[in-house]
Every structure is written in C-alpha cells, then in structure tokens.
Amino acid sequence: DAKTTQPPSMDCAEGRAANLPCNHSTISGNEYVYWYRQIHSQGPQYIIHGLKNNETNEMASLIITEDRKSSTLILPHATLRDTAVYYCIVRPALNTGNQFYFGTGTSLTVIP
Amino acid sequence: DAGVTQSPTHLIKTRGQQVTLRCSPKSGHDTVSWYQQALGQGPQFIFQYYEEEERQRGNFPDRFSGHQFPNYSSELNVNALLLGDSALYLCASSLLAGGSYEQYFGPGTRLTVT
Numbered sequence: 158d159a160k161t162t163q164p165p166s167m168d169c170a171e172g173r174a175a176n177l178p179c180n181h182s183t184i185s186g187n188e189y190v191y192w193y194r195q196i197h198s199q200g201p202q203y204i205i206h207g208l209k210n211n212e213t214n215e216m217a218s219l220i221i222t223e224d225r226k227s228s229t230l231i232l233p234h235a236t237l238r239d240t241a242v243y244y245c246i247v248r249p250a251l252n253t254g255n256q257f258y259f260g261t262g263t264s265l266t267v268i269p
Numbered sequence: 270d271a272g273v274t275q276s277p278t279h280l281i282k283t284r285g286q287q288v289t290l291r292c293s294p295k296s297g298h299d300t301v302s303w304y305q306q307a308l309g310q311g312p313q314f315i316f317q318y319y320e321e322e323e324r325q326r327g328n329f330p331d332r333f334s335g336h337q338f339p340n341y342s343s344e345l346n347v348n349a350l351l352l353g354d355s356a357l358y359l360c361a362s363s364l365l366a367g368g369s370y371e372q373y374f375g376p377g378t379r380l381t382v383t
Contacts, residue, residue, distance in 0.1 A: 200273070200359050200374030201312065244311060255363055256302050256325050257372060259311030
C-alpha cells in the first residue's frame with residue numbers, strides 16, 4: 158500500500174521553481190524515497206531518489222527533512238514539458254523486492 | 270540501446286475472454302514487474318518476475334498470471350476478463366542482481382474490455 162501523501166494538484170508559472178511536497182511520516186530507516194513522473198498516456202519516468210541526504214541531478218533536486226517524515230521535489234525552472242503527474246514513492250526494504258507502491262500523485266500544471 | 274518495449278499498444282477484448290500482453294525489458298535487465306493503472310489512478314503492482322519465477326505479488330486474483338522467459342522477456346495473462354480489467358498495463362524492468370532498484374517503464378498496453 159502507498160505510504161505517502163501528496164496534494165492532488167498544483168500550478169506553477171513557466172520558468173519558476175516548482176516545489177512538490179510529499180509526506181511519508183511512517184517511513185522506516187532503511188526505506189528510500191523515489192520520485193517518478195508520468196506524462197499523459199506514457200509510462201512513468203524516473204526522476205530522482207534519496208535516503209536521507211539531499212540529492213540533485215540534471216532533472217531535479219530532492220530535499221528530505223532531517224526526521225525523514227517529508228520531502229520536497231524541486232524542479233528549478235519549470236517548462237511546459239514538465240506538466241505531468243508526479244509520484245512520491247517509499248520503496249520497501251531490499252529483502253521484500255523492488256516493486257513500487259504508487260499513490261495518486263500530484264498533477265502539476267505549468268502555466269505559460 | 271532499446272528501452273522497455275510492450276506489445277500490443279492497444280487491445281479490445283470482450284468479457285470472459287483471455288488476453289496475453291508482452292514485455293521486453295531494457296537491455297541488460299533481469300527483472301520484470303507488471304502494473305495495472307486504471308483511469309485517474311496511480312499504477313498498482315501486480316507481480317514481479319526474476320529468474321523465471323514470480324518473486325512478489327500484489328493484491329490481484331489468480332486470473333492474473335505471468336511468465337518470464339530465459340531471455341528475460343515476460344508475458345502477462347488475464348483470464349475471464351471483467352469490465353473492471355480495462356486499464357493501462359505497464360511493464361517495468363530493473364537489474365535486481367546489480368543492486369539497482371530504479372525501474373524503467375514501458376509505454377504500456379491499453380486494454381479495453383467491452
């Protein structure tokens with residue numbers, strides 16, 4: 158079952174930073190936070206993941222709070238192509254497999 | 270380097286029929302997972318195959334079955350189709366043996382049951 162809570166929808170102006178929050182208050186110490194996004198009618202696309210340190214890659218930054226109960230995905234300069242549903246996922250511990258349990262995600266609309 | 274491919278792209282079936290969906294994983298990957306995504310919902314985990322065996326299973330009835338072949342490709346079979354089985358079926362591959370848990374998703378197969 159999904160272990161995360163996300164707002165159902167958000168808007169962001171083109172060129173501005175998009176900050177997508179996620180609550181995962183029951184996360185265990187060895188569970189990772191993953192972010193995927195799904196553009197309409199396509200398969201989900203990996204964005205970034207982290208355990209407890211902040212992470213950055215060419216697509217986004219992931220900020221995880223010190224108590225690990227919440228995180229924020231940051232798209233630094235949102236474009237129209239970033240309009241998608243964003244899923245925050247807590248991956249189960251290694252010995253139970255690497256399947257993901259998706260919630261309903263946040264539908265991000267980037268406005269021109 | 271080919272990514273995850275799925276066939277067919279779209280499929281229309283009648284209630285009670287059986288369907289087989291196919292997935293070829295990303296080159297070098299050894300694990301295939303299947304997900305069902307109903308309209309407006311997030312993907313739901315069906316099962317995962319590794320070393321030609323079902324390794325993990327989500328909350329889906331036995332009408333959903335699968336297979337993994339020696340070349341790591343996989344099939345999803347659904348028997349006695351119900352209207353509620355209409356959904357986008359996603360295949361995801363990963364390299365479990367390499368300790369990587371990032372999953373790469375295919376474009377999906379859109380199944381419509383009438």
